Amino acid sequence: MKERGRGSCCGLFDGRRCRRGQKEKKSEHEQKHEHDERRRAPRLLRGPNHSGAQLLLLERTMARNASHAGTWYTENARELGDELDRWLRAAGSAKRSNARAVIAPSRVFLLGPSHHHFTRKCALSTTSVYKTPLGDLPIDLEDVAFLEKKPVPLYLESVYQELKATGRFEDMEISVDEAEHSMEMHLPYIAKVFQGCSVKVVPILVGALQPDSEAAYGRLLAKYIDDPSNFFSVSSDFCHWGSRFNYTYYEKKHGPIYKSIEALDQNGMSIIETGDPRAFRDYMQEYDNTICGQHPIGVFLNMLEHCNTRLQIKFLQYEQSSHCKSMRDSSVSYASAVATVAAS
Structure with missing residues (x-):
């Protein structure tokens, strides 16, 4: 896993500091910090007009790399695709000759244990996308829309928004996210099976919970099982x-x-x-x-x-x-x- 720089300065380094007319050369520490801050910085996107006002969409753009690709499994997309095809064929599937319709999920919840980071709670990723050799899987994030003439934000509903609003979830730092393998090992299968489909993921890192906490999180997440557009991978x-x-x-x-x-x-x-x-x-x-x-x-x-x-x-x-x-x-x-x- 690659370590990400974590500078102690509180602002973004804008690269415009000068000394005696010369651009000051950035230290290795500053370069790493700037790279990390750019990964985590929100991006403001200008969208189409809505009711005569310009819509601006605030979007998180930090991505979780496929940190175990190349060690735990192949990072070659073609080889990985061939392997998954072979394994899925070997697993077989139930055939339904009388099927006339299908309900396919648009959201996949991932519940994985924490092997490296100790917590007594559950944690949500701070990234916007999970990368895989077979393509990126976007996270079902909170999207915040602003109208230029009206500073009041419009919240576009998402599961992460709902879960964070409960106050029961921690933020999962990207270093913790990329060190953990439990959910990443499911991602190539999800990317392969849902290839060509619009599907989002909801990764939830589950800590060392006490029985009452397991019950509490179970009650909180139960309603999502009743929605047929959701799928769960444990x-x-x-x-x-x-x-x-x-x-x-x-x-x-x-x-x-x-x-x-x-x-x-x-x-x-x-x-x-x-x-x-x-x-x-x-x-x-x-x-x-x-x-x-x-x-x-x-x-x-x-x-x-x-x-x-x-x-x-x-x-x-x-x-x-x-x-x-x-x-x-x-x-x-x-x-x-x-x-x-x-x-x-």
Whole structure:
């Protein structure tokens, strides 16, 4: 991850300071600071006339780079597209010969755990767009419109505006945003699946929440599930097993270590499928399974409990990075699930 300069001066450096008629050369620190401030500075766009007055749109222009491209996955757009095509074909899709219409989401909520930044709250990105090798994904931001003859701003409704107005969300600095991989790993899939469509993302970094906070965020976000134009993507791995993860829970009755890990994960997956946030919390307290997305999952389960739409969760696939057979081994478990509208 590239570190961004964070100067201590409070204003923008305008590049017009002179000494004895000569332009003063900017220091490396000033250049970095100016570059960073330009990334975060609002941009005023002049739009079409509206009721005889000129409309000005204030827009944030800072972008989150695909900071893990080239290391965690390929940064080559063609190679990445080919890989995703191959994986999506292998996953298959449910065919509906009698389908006559489709409701497609225009907004994707991302719930991801925080691996590097500690917070007891949830955080919202301070950028305006998430970059991917397959194209940019704009964030559903607050747009502020001003009429030239009327200084009163007109707020164009957005999800980020609504969420920030609750006072329960922190701002996520770009350094934190770009260091975090949990939501970025979902972005290439979203960019690929929604290619050619107008879709915005709502990234929410979920901190180390207490049970009451998980419930509170679940209640707050529940209404968005009832809107069919919204889609949710929850990021989580499952058991991180081994001494390097400081977790070596093992029940010999299941046989080899990897079978014990699978039984542990499957137990948690079965509980998640019930949609009961309290049962999942009890499971985590009993086994302390190293599920990195336990808090995003907890928030999502609380959302299901408080929304009007009845959803059913079903796990589709489970894998382990390797099969542990001795206490010297280590592995990470991966599981995928889908939540669908239950048949009435």
